[in-house]
Amino acid sequence: MMWRVGTVVALQDETATARTITLKVPDWPGHIAGQHVDVRLTASDGYSAVRSYSIASAPNAEKRVELTVERLPNGEVSPYLTQELAVGDRLELRGPIGGWFVWRTQQTEPIQLIAGGSGIVPLMAMIRSRASTGSTAPFRLLYSVREPGAVFYRDDLLALSDCYNKVSLTYAYTRIPPKDWPRPPGRIDAALIADATWPSNLAPTCFVCGPTSFVEGATDLLIASGHGRDKIRTERFGPTGDRK
Amino acid sequence: MSSHTYDYLDGNAAAGELSAIFGMDVTIAESQCAHCGAIKRFAEAHVYMQAPGVVARCAVCQHVLLRLVKARQRAFLDLRGMTCLILDTSRFLESGR
Numbered sequence: 263m264m265w266r267v268g269t270v271v272a273l274q275d276e277t278a279t280a281r282t283i284t285l286k287v288p289d290w291p292g293h294i295a296g297q298h299v300d301v302r303l304t305a306s307d308g309y310s311a312v313r314s315y316s317i318a319s320a321p322n323a324e325k326r327v328e329l330t331v332e333r334l335p336n337g338e339v340s341p342y343l344t345q346e347l348a349v350g351d352r353l354e355l356r357g358p359i360g361g362w363f364v365w366r367t368q369q370t371e372p373i374q375l376i377a378g379g380s381g382i383v384p385l386m387a388m389i390r391s392r393a394s395t396g397s398t399a400p401f402r403l404l405y406s407v408r409e410p411g412a413v414f415y416r417d418d419l420l421a422l423s424d425c426y427n428k429v430s431l432t433y434a435y436t437r438i439p440p441k442d443w444p445r446p447p448g449r450i451d452a453a454l455i456a457d458a459t460w461p462s463n464l465a466p467t468c469f470v471c472g473p474t475s476f477v478e479g480a481t482d483l484l485i486a487s488g489h490g491r492d493k494i495r496t497e498r499f500g501p502t503g504d505r506k
Numbered sequence: 507m508s509s510h511t512y513d514y515l516d517g518n519a520a521a522g523e524l525s526a527i528f529g530m531d532v533t534i535a536e537s538q539c540a541h542c543g544a545i546k547r548f549a550e551a552h553v554y555m556q557a558p559g560v561v562a563r564c565a566v567c568q569h570v571l572l573r574l575v576k577a578r579q580r581a582f583l584d585l586r587g588m589t590c591l592i593l594d595t596s597r598f599l600e601s602g603r
Contacts, residue, residue, distance in 0.1 A: 263522070263525050263526045263529070298518070298521075298522075299522075300522035300523075312522070314518075314519055314522060356522050356526065357522065359518075359521045359522045359525055359531070359533075360518050360521050360531065360533045360549070361531040361533055361534045362517075362518065362533035362534050362547055362548075362549035363518055363533070363549060473512070474512035474513075474514060474515065475512040478512065495549075496516065496550070497516065497518045497549075498514070498515045498516045498518075498519070499515060499519070500512075500513075500515055
């Protein structure tokens with residue numbers, strides 16, 4: 263699989279630490295919601311670093327690829343991507359990658375999305391893909407996030423959860439909830455799974471994405487509430503992807 | 507052995523490097539563990555990226571399935587932890603969708 267070159271055409275801050283990078287990639291072959299790319303940065307001395315980032319945009323005909331990158335403290339790549347990269351710059355990328363953690367528009371069964379923090383990114387591509395193709399597959403999203411200021415895609419999510427054929431959306435705050443929020447801050451638990459996700463008798467396909475500890479916890483809760491392991495697809499990420 | 511120190515990712519994280527070698531998507535490939543015999547999608551393997559190379563372990567028994575080290579324009583791929591890797595050859599990359 264070859265490295266492609268994309269040109270940055272837009273930058274948008276999602277939160278104080280996360281930025282969406284829109285790339286135009288002339289030889290982009292198209293992608294499926296849920297896939298990711300590897301991004302390679304090469305220094306003038308030849309040293310290079312590769313990191314994986316999920317694609318946030320729906321498949322589109324404009325060869326446009328959006329990546330949302332969270333800045334990691336002491337990161338080697340993410341500070342550059344979120345603070346220094348400018349419109350007009352070029353980035354090397356490899357992809358689209360992955361055929362397992364994907365939602366195809368032909369799928370009509372109920373879909374349960376569970377995001378932890380920046381794990382929302384590939385799930386947002388699925389939500390956007392559903393909207394752009396007019397799919398009526400029933401979607402629910404449970405989005406666990408530290409505090410309101412850490413929410414990605416707030417306006418898009420609001421619009422897509424407040425329209426005809428909407429996506430049902432539940433936020434779960436782990437540290438600081440909005441004022442008068444009914445649920446005390448905390449991790450996703452069995453009660454929230456029961457209240458805010460499709461019951462297992464509807465046999466939804468579940469996509470869980472987030473840090474490894476989040477994914478393991480959410481997956482265990484889904485299995486305990488009756489979901490089959492074969493209906494749960496997971497993608498784990500973390501700051502350990504230090505590759506050259 | 508169960509791991510509670512969540513220092514692993516999963517097969518999706520190694521997919522770029524491995525897809526470059528195999529020329530096709532590996533996340534949907536099925537691998538059979540040489541230790542416990544479990545057949546799982548490679549996406550579900552536990553992958554450790556913080557080593558000098560990439561190590562994939564069976565999600566069921568934690569036995570090492572795959573090791574990949576890249577050095578000086580060479581890739582060293584050790585697959586002895588798998589009895590079989592079943593790839594879907596209808597899904598060659600770059601063949602268009």
